[in-house]
Amino acid sequence: MRILLVEDDPMVGAAIRKGLQQDGHTLDWVREAMAAGAALASGTHELMLLDLGLPGKSGLDLLAELRRAGNALPVIICTARDAVAERVRGLDLGADDYLIKPFAFDELGARMRAVMRRRLGQPTNLLRHGSLTLDPASHEVCLNGTSVALSAREFAILQALMERPSAVLSRAQIEERLYGWDEEVASNAVEVHVHNLRRKLGDGLIRTVRGLGYSLGRDS
Numbered sequence: 001m002r003i004l005l006v007e008d009d010p011m012v013g014a015a016i017r018k019g020l021q022q023d024g025h026t027l028d029w030v031r032e033a034m035a036a037g038a039a040l041a042s043g044t045h046e047l048m049l050l051d052l053g054l055p056g057k058s059g060l061d062l063l064a065e066l067r068r069a070g071n072a073l074p075v076i077i078c079t080a081r082d083a084v085a086e087r088v089r090g091l092d093l094g095a096d097d098y099l100i101k102p103f104a105f106d107e108l109g110a111r112m113r114a115v116m117r118r119r120l121g122q123p124t125n126l127l128r129h130g131s132l133t134l135d136p137a138s139h140e141v142c143l144n145g146t147s148v149a150l151s152a153r154e155f156a157i158l159q160a161l162m163e164r165p166s167a168v169l170s171r172a173q174i175e176e177r178l179y180g181w182d183e184e185v186a187s188n189a190v191e192v193h194v195h196n197l198r199r200k201l202g203d204g205l206i207r208t209v210r211g212l213g214y215s216l217g218r219d220s
Contacts, residue, residue, distance in 0.1 A: 001116070001156075002026040002177050004045040006036045006062070007078070008054050012101070016049065016078075019105040024139060024152040026180050033057035040066065044176040045073065047112060052079040052090070060093060067094035074115045078103070113137060120163060127162040129216055132201065134162055141201075148200055153178050154193050161206065161216050170213035 003020060007013040008031045020027050028045070030036050032055050039045070052059035063075060076097045077090045087098045096115045099108060113125055113136055127134040131144045139155060141148045150158065160169060160177050171190045178193075179185045186192075194206055194214060207217035 001046050001112070002044060002180070003028070003112075004036065004039055004048045005029045006031075006033070006048060006054065006059065007051045008032060009051070012051075016108075019108075023105070023109060024155060026156075026178060026183075028180050031055075033059065033062040036062055037065070040071065040073065046177075047074045047076065047115065049076050049078050049108075050095070052077060052081055052086070060090060063090070063093050063095060074119055076108075076111060076115060078108070110137070127159065129162055129165060129205075132162075132205070134159055143201055150197070150200065151193075154197050154200075157190070157193050158197060158201075161214065165216045168209045168212045168215045173213065 003025055005013060005016055005020075005027055007016065007029065010031075013029050013031070017027050017029055028039060030039055034056060036048075036050075040048070050059045050063060054062070059077065059079070063077075066073065066075070074096045075094065076099055077095045078099045078101060079086075079090075080101045082100045090098050096118070097111050099111060117123070117125065125135055125137045127136075133142045134140075134155075136159060141150055141155065141158065156178055157174055160174065174190050175185050178189075194208075198206055204217045207215050209215055
């Protein structure tokens with residue numbers, strides 16, 4: 001998942017970035033609301049983690065502007081403000097969840113998965129495609145009941161395709177999910193990852209749609 005972190009505290013931001021990257025996510029980090037607005041305009045993020053005490057403009061103001069513009073990007077507020085009134089206001093302004101600092105990364109991950117389940121209309125974390133299953137919580141992929149070891153980026157591509165099984169994802173869309181602002185992307189990186197997925201899971205799993213991108217093929 002590609003995540004936008006809006007957090008002005010350098011120590012907190014660095015800790016969240018490290019934890020989420022270790023969990024296989026792609027993360028872009030900004031430290032104030034104006035930069036967050038510019039980042040959101042790109043439309044490349046799947047979820048935003050939002051602090052409230054930002055310089056210049058508060059996180060609540062940024063959230064309110066986002067929702068007034070009709071942007072439905074999932075937002076989890078991550079803040080030390082624990083008053084009930086603050087939580088109620090944040091949720092009423094359009095946040096999908098509200099998490100009090102300090103928090104455990106396991107809880108943050110679980111809340112992120114819950115938010116995305118609701119957005120995708122899925123009752124559980126587990127994604128299925130024929131005899132193939134993918135569990136975002138455990139990072140386990142199984143084919144015919146046997147676990148298959150994937151790299152973090154192979155896992156991310158497969159998850160993106162299984163979340164939208166009828167869609168065709170372009171190479172650019174996949175690159176946006178896999179690589180953050182400060183990461184260099186090799187010209188054939190997506191092709192290499194797709195090749196490795198086919199080698200591990202079967203040639204028919206991922207279909208190349210000429211001139212458009214990739215989609216899931218027949219049920220494995």
